[in-house]
Amino acid sequence: MLKELLLKNRSYRRFDESFEIKCEELRELVELARLTPSSVNWQPLRFVLVNDKETNAKVFENVAWAGLLKDWKGPEEGERPTAYVVILTDTTVAKNMKTDVGIVAQTMMLGAAEKGLGGCMIGSVNRENVARLLAIDTERYTIDLVLALGKPVETVKIVDLPENGCTNYYRDENGVHYVPKRSVDELIIK
Numbered sequence: 001m002l003k004e005l006l007l008k009n010r011s012y013r014r015f016d017e018s019f020e021i022k023c024e025e026l027r028e029l030v031e032l033a034r035l036t037p038s039s040v041n042w043q044p045l046r047f048v049l050v051n052d053k054e055t056n057a058k059v060f061e062n063v064a065w066a067g068l069l070k071d072w073k074g075p076e077e078g079e080r081p082t083a084y085v086v087i088l089t090d091t092t093v094a095k096n097m098k099t100d101v102g103i104v105a106q107t108m109m110l111g112a113a114e115k116g117l118g119g120c121m122i123g124s125v126n127r128e129n130v131a132r133l134l135a136i137d138t139e140r141y142t143i144d145l146v147l148a149l150g151k152p153v154e155t156v157k158i159v160d161l162p163e164n165g166c167t168n169y170y171r172d173e174n175g176v177h178y179v180p181k182r183s184v185d186e187l188i189i190k
């Protein structure tokens with residue numbers, strides 16, 4: 001069921017780093033992206049697939065994790081992502097395609113969840129460094145979003161908003177990660 005998959009599809013930030021993700025699996029995610037709607041059917045998005053240890057380590061240095069968890073510097077060695085998908089826009093086709101990016105990103109994350117994988121969309125990226133280390137031509141491509149992927153080893157739970165209405169995610173002493181979500185009643189304004 002879609003709802004079950006959506007519940008499973010949380011943002012995960014700690015992984016079993018011994019679990020390798022194959023190129024073929026990343027290609028299958030691109031196959032899903034290929035099937036998504038696109039404004040004017042321009043299909044301007046392109047992908048860089050990363051799954052080797054050395055490049056993973058370099059990308060890791062240039063993405064920021066869970067800004068709201070001030071005491072947490074991101075996943076330790078051994079719990080880092082084992083693949084990344086860098087989502088680009090080919091600006092010779094179209095520009096400012098944020099909606100396309102969102103649709104594609106969520107579709108790929110759902111595809112990953114269906115495979116028993118998980119990960120996190122990362123917008124907080126040192127784009128200049130990532131472009132340099134992946135030899136991305138920045139005259140032509142913009143780096144829109146990075147998907148960090150792996151085999152999750154953390155528990156993430158959706159909870160109701162606290163009484164003060166704060167949407168900040170948080171962790172308990174056992175490392176369980178909680179994500180407050182607004183109620184349906186709050187979302188529907190009329």
Ligand SMILES: Cc1cc2nc3c(=O)[nH]c(=O)nc-3n(C[C@H](O)[C@H](O)[C@H](O)COP(=O)(O)O)c2cc1C
Nearest residue numbers: 009010011064065066067120121122123124169179
């Ligand atoms: C466009 C976008 C950018 C995001 N960027 C980051 C990021 O840079 N670092 C990070 O740790 N999480 C990032 N996230 C994950 C959000 O923090 C996460 O979606 C939110 O806390 C809700 O949790 P959930 O995905 O489990 O529902 C991003 C999510 C989206 C949609």
